Amino acid sequence: MYHHFEPQYSSQVEQKVDQVLAVARAIQRKVDSMAVDLTALTARVARVTEVVESAVVLLRALAQLIRDAQADPIKVAELAASLDASAQALADAVAENTPAA
Numbered sequence: 001m002y003h004h005f006e007p008q009y010s011s012q013v014e015q016k017v018d019q020v021l022a023v024a025r026a027i028q029r030k031v032d033s034m035a036v037d038l039t040a041l042t043a044r045v046a047r048v049t050e051v052v053e054s055a056v057v058l059l060r061a062l063a064q065l066i067r068d069a070q071a072d073p074i075k076v077a078e079l080a081a082s083l084d085a086s087a088q089a090l091a092d093a094v095a096e097n098t099p100a101a
Contacts, residue, residue: 044097051093058086 062083069075 048097051090051097055086055090062086 062079066076066079069079
């Protein structure tokens with residue numbers, strides 16, 4: 001489709017087209033930025049999910065070990081120490097994956 005504009009309006013039309021193109025480019029940059037942000041967020045969510053799943057498995061295994069060792073106070077103390085170490089490792093992982101405010 002061809003549009004003819006009178007010469008006196010030609011520069012105004014060109015300015016408006018340039019403004020529209022500038023806005024379109026700005027929108028495209030924001031969309032590109034959002035795509036990068038979404039990719040990073042997806043990776044972070046996957047990592048946090050892995051940590052949570054590992055913690056659940058560990059806690060269930062430790063709970064069963066404690067139930068199995070009820071009659072042996074030394075073994076229970078060792079399991080408690082292991083649980084303390086695991087809790088610290090989990091706390092460290094959470095802190096490491098928590099963005100600063």
